[in-house]
Every structure is written in structure tokens, then in C-alpha cells.
Amino acid sequence: xxxxxxxxxxxxxxxxxxxxxxxxxxxxxxxxxxxxxxxxxxxxxxxxxxxxxxxxxxxxxxxxxxxxxxxxxxxxxxxxxxxxxxxxxxxxxxxxxxxxxxxxxxxxxxxxxxxxxxxxxxxxxxxxxxxxxxxxxxxxxxxxxxxxxxxxxxxxxxxxxxxxxxxxxxxxxxxxxxxxxxxxxxxxxxxxxxxxxxxxxxxxxxxxxxxxxxxxxxxxxxxxxxxxxxxxxxxxxxxxxxxxxxxxxxxxxxxxxxxxxxxxxxxxxxxxxxxxxxxxxxxxxxxxxxxxxxxxxxxxxxxxxxxxxxxxxxxxxxxxxxxxxxxxxxxxxxxxxxxxxxxxxxxxxxxxxxxxxxxxxxxxxxxxxxxxxxxxxxxxxxxxxxx
Numbered sequence: 208x209x210x211x212x213x214x215x216x217x218x219x220x221x222x223x224x225x226x227x228x229x230x231x232x233x234x235x236x237x238x239x240x241x242x243x244x245x246x247x248x249x250x251x252x253x254x255x256x257x258x259x260x261x262x263x264x265x266x267x268x269x270x271x272x273x274x275x276x277x278x279x280x281x282x283x284x285x286x287x288x289x290x291x292x293x294x295x296x297x298x299x300x301x302x303x304x305x306x307x308x309x310x311x312x313x314x315x316x317x318x319x320x321x322x323x324x325x326x327x328x329x330x331x332x333x334x335x336x337x338x339x340x341x342x343x344x345x346x347x348x349x350x351x352x353x354x355x356x357x358x359x360x361x362x363x364x365x366x367x368x369x370x371x372x373x374x375x376x377x378x379x380x381x382x383x384x385x386x387x388x389x390x391x392x393x394x395x396x397x398x399x400x401x402x403x404x405x406x407x408x409x410x411x412x413x414x415x416x417x418x419x420x421x422x423x424x425x426x427x428x429x430x431x432x433x434x435x436x437x438x439x440x441x442x443x444x445x446x447x448x449x450x451x452x453x454x455x456x457x458x459x460x461x462x463x464x465x466x467x468x469x470x471x472x473x474x475x476x477x478x479x480x481x482x483x484x485x486x487x488x489x490x491x492x493x494x495x496x497x498x499x500x501x502x503x504x505x506x507x508x509x510x511x512x513x514x515x516x517x518x519x520x521x522x523x524x525x526x527x528x529x530x531x532x533x534x535x536x537x538x539x540x541x542x543x544x545x546x547x548x549x550x551x552x553x554x555x556x557x558x559x560x561x562x563x564x565x566x567x568x569x570x571x572x573x574x575x576x577x578x579x580x581x582x583x584x585x586x587x588x589x590x591x592x593x594x
Contacts, residue, residue: 208388209327213336215387216320217343219283222379223316224347226286226309227255227546228452229372230293230302231348231427232355232445233365235434237302240365247299249554252427254303256546258310259317263543267318267399267536274392275323278315280384285312287376294369318536321520325531326390338463338517344419345455345513348426352449356442397530402537407526410583411534412541414477414519417484417576420545421569422512426452427550429505432491432562437498447502454509463517466586473518474585481580483511484573492566511573518586525589545572 230237234248269278289308296302324336359368402408429448433439439447462480465471471479487508490500523538524531549568556564 220343224344262314282316334463338460349452416545419542424549455513458513
């Protein structure tokens with residue numbers, strides 16, 4: 208039952224991760240047909256995560272009141288509908304609305320899935336299961352970078368790619384409804400207001416901004432970076448750019464395993480990830496760097512943004528036992544804010560100064576998160592009985 212539940216939650220995470228980057232490798236096609244600027248292209252991600260941000264503030268209590276399974280199902284339905292709207296879009300405003308609907312669906316499902324996994328583990332440590340689930344998001348985004356140019360070529364352009372994606376989301380929704388085990392709702396005493404008063408939760412929110420936020424912001428531009436800086440074909444740029452997100456997929460469960468096995472404490476995992484983020488963007492931003500150095504930077508950055516995931520969300524839950532879903536929601540908001548601000552800011556930097564300035568944005572967030580760990584309380588100090 209636990210294995211089936213984690214597998215289905217991870218498939219759902221892959222689907223949501225796909226929506227985060229479904230437009231990234233297709234930006235040249237979208238811009239060619241609809242005349243989008245670099246800043247407008249960055250705002251597509253912002254629209255998704257603005258909606259995600261707002262929905263997370265007001266919906267983290269739903270899994271505790273209704274049970275996680277129906278809330279995840281509602282999220283999948285919303286993502287499928289938003290993707291279908293994007294496929295039919297004829298103007299920039301319609302595309303923004305479609306991405307906002309995708310973001311609302313993802314927000315509904317994110318905390319609900321985390322509470323679903325906690326329910327599957329009950330009193331056991333959920334680091335590995337949560338890491339596997341969390342790894343689905345960058346894997347989905349990597350698959351989007353890898354596959355959307357090919358799908359677009361096979362199905363008549365970018366609209367065909369989004370139509371195929373909408374159908375796949377519908378199929379995953381059916382699988383979830385039929386096969387996902389039910390996890391009972393849990394009573395919570397606190398709410399999002401309590402999370403907003405929790406200093407440790409804010410530091411974890413910053414940490415997730417350096418992880419998830421910078422992963423998606425960087426993933427939104429890595430294909431264009433390789434295309435413009437090295438003159439690579441669109442399909443090859445998408446394949447190589449996906450390295451960043453594929454590494455994040457692998458390191459999220461690995462970071463959870465390091466904590467579960469007692470090899471590293473939660474704050475040490477976070478710091479290792481932050482250092483890797485800074486090192487990765489330094490390699491990407493070196494003026495005149497050859498392609499192998501740039502790819503090495505993408506690999507190191509991918510490791511850095513993925514490693515702290517399970518440590519962040521389990522520490523968030525431990526930071527506010529009266530409302531763990533709200534604490535995890537606040538951490539998720541940090542990642543959301545990272546994308547909302549990071550993706551268009553990177554677009555502005557690219558348009559104004561070039562890619563070196565865009566990578567500097569990512570590095571500054573990584574440095575800020577690293578500094579924040581020195582004021583943070585780790586999960587081990589918050590929940591010593593579970594360590």
C-alpha cells in the first residue's frame with residue numbers, strides 16, 4: 208500500500224513538474240507565432256506560480272479537512288484543464304490565464320500529496336518517500352525540456368504538444384482516482400497564520416527558494432542559454448538542458464537517504480546544496496566558457512537544487528506540529544516566490560546584460576539560503592525522538 212501510494216504520488220509530481228516547464232523548450236515556437244518578448248516568456252512561469260502562491264495561502268487546510276486523496280484529484284483536474292486552455296490559446300493573456308489554472312491545480316495537490324505520504328508512513332521517517340515524491344517535479348520538468356520539441360514536431364507544433372500533455376494529465380487523474388489508497392484526514396490545531404509567525408518556517412521557505420525556485424527558474428532558461436550561447440539545435444539544447452533537472456530528480460531522494468541513514472544532519476544537507484548552487488552558477492557564468500564547462504555547471508547546479516528537498520519539508524513539518532501542512536505550504540511558497548521573481552528577472556537580465564547576469568541572480572539566492580542556515584533549527588533538534 209505504501210509503495211503503490213508513493214508511486215502514484217510521484218507520477219502526479221512528474222505530471223505537475225511537466226507543467227512547470229512545458230513551455231520552456233517551445234519558447235522559440237511560441238515567440239515566432241505570437242511575438243513574445245523575453246520578458247513575456249519569463250512571465251508565463253510567473254503566472255503559474257503567482258496562482259500557486261495565492262492558492263497555497265488559502266488551501267493548505269483542505270487535505271486535513273477532506274483527506275488528501277480528493278484534494279490531489281482536484282489538483283490534477285485543474286492542471287489538465289489549464290493545459291487544454293493553453294493548447295487553444297491565441298494571445299499572450301490567454302496563455303497567462305492557462306498557466307494560472309495549471310498553478311492553482313498544482314497548489315491544491317502539493318501539500319495534499321505531502322500529507323498523503325506522511326499518512327502512508329505514519330510514525331516512520333518519511334524522508335525517502337518524500338524525496339522520491341519531490342524528485343518527480345524536476346523529473347517532469349526535465350522530461351518537458353527533453354520531449355516537447357519532439358512532440359511538437361510529431362503533432363503539428365506547440366499546440367499539439369500541449370494537447371498531448373492535457374490528455375496524459377487526464378489519464379493520470381483516472382489512475383489516481385481508481386488506484387490511490389485513501390489516507391484519513393487529520394485534525395490540525397494551527398493554520399497558515401501560525402506558519403507566518405514561525406521564524407524557522409520562513410528560513411525554510413528561503414531554502415526552498417534556492418532549491419525548487421532556482422531549479423525551475425534556471426530550467427526555464429537553460430535551453431535558450433545553450434541555444435544562443437553555443438548555437439546548438441533546439442532539440443539538442445533541450446536534451447542537454449534537461450541535465451540540470453534530471454540531477455535534481457536523482458538528488459532529492461538521495462538527500463533524504465543521507466538523513467535517514469544518519470550520514471548527514473538536515474542542516475548539513477541544506478548547506479551542501481546551497482554551496483553546489485553557487486558553484487554551479489559560477490561555472491555557467493564564466494565569460495567565454497566552453498560547452499563542457501557550462502554543462503558541468505548545469506550538473507553541479509542540478510545537484511544543489513535537489514539535495515535539500517526532503518530535509519526542508521520534514522524540518523518544516525517539525526517546526527509547526529500544530530499545523531504541519533501550513534508550515535510545508537509556507538516552504539512551498541518560498542519556492543514559488545523564487546520562480547515568480549527569478550524567471551522574469553532572469554529574462555530581464557538576459558535581455559539587458561546577458562546570461563552571466565542571469566546566473567548571478569541564481570547565485571545570490573543560493574548565498575542567502577546558506578547564510579540563513581546559521582539561524583535555523585534543524586529537524587533533529589525539533590523532533591529528537593524521530594532521529
